[in-house]
Amino acid sequence: MAAMRTILLAxxxxxxxxTASAAIYNVGEPSGQWDLSxxxxxxxxxxxxxxxDQIIFKYSPQAHDVLEVSKADYDSCSTASPIATLNSGxxxxxxxxxxxxxxLCGFPGHCAGGMKVKIDVVxxxxxxxxxxxxxxxxxxxxxxxxxxxxxxxxxxxxxxxVLLAVAGLMx
Numbered sequence: 198m199a200a201m202r203t204i205l206l207a208x209x210x211x212x213x214x215x216t217a218s219a220a221i222y223n224v225g226e227p228s229g230q231w232d233l234s235x236x237x238x239x240x241x242x243x244x245x246x247x248x249x250d251q252i253i254f255k256y257s258p259q260a261h262d263v264l265e266v267s268k269a270d271y272d273s274c275s276t277a278s279p280i281a282t283l284n285s286g287x288x289x290x291x292x293x294x295x296x297x298x299x300x301l302c303g304f305p306g307h308c309a310g311g312m313k314v315k316i317d318v319v320x321x322x323x324x325x326x327x328x329x330x331x332x333x334x335x336x337x338x339x340x341x342x343x344x345x346x347x348x349x350x351x352x353x354x355x356x357x358x359v360l361l362a363v364a365g366l367m368x
Contacts, residue, residue, distance in 0.1 A: 237314035271299035274308035
């Protein structure tokens with residue numbers, strides 16, 4: 198029985214440690230809204246995004262949406278050929294690899310009004326991921342991996358739930 202408790206404790210510790218490294222960012226925080234009143238260049242440049250982090254776009258779907266676009270479309274605010282279109286109002290994007298990702302609002306005039314954000318995903322300090330590619334294909338980042346709000350669990354909450362469950366089994 199003691200061996201079983203030790204194994205359960207080790208497994209729960211690994212679960213806590215593996216999820217604690219990912220960060221979750223609400224785009225535009227501290228207000229946390231995807232809207233016309235936030236300077237997204239300042240917001241993004243004050244954060245370090247790493248693979249396995251998530252960014253969440255929260256907004257009214259009647260007023261905004263989120264398009265992931267190429268660098269050229271980002272620079273020109275073009276909505277003609279998005280890589281992905283998100284419109285739930287609570288869009289979770291997993292940052293799965295290093296490189297730069299480009300997002301903008303597709304509603305007329307919103308991108309020109311500043312509703313666009315460039316996310317630079319850099320290797321974690323403990324990561325052995327290769328540096329971002331350079332050249333014309335560097336802006337062809339993988340499409341976002343949407344996660345429903347119901348399955349988006351904050352890392353610390355998940356770790357605490359696992360620890361409590363294991364502690365309950367050990368009692």
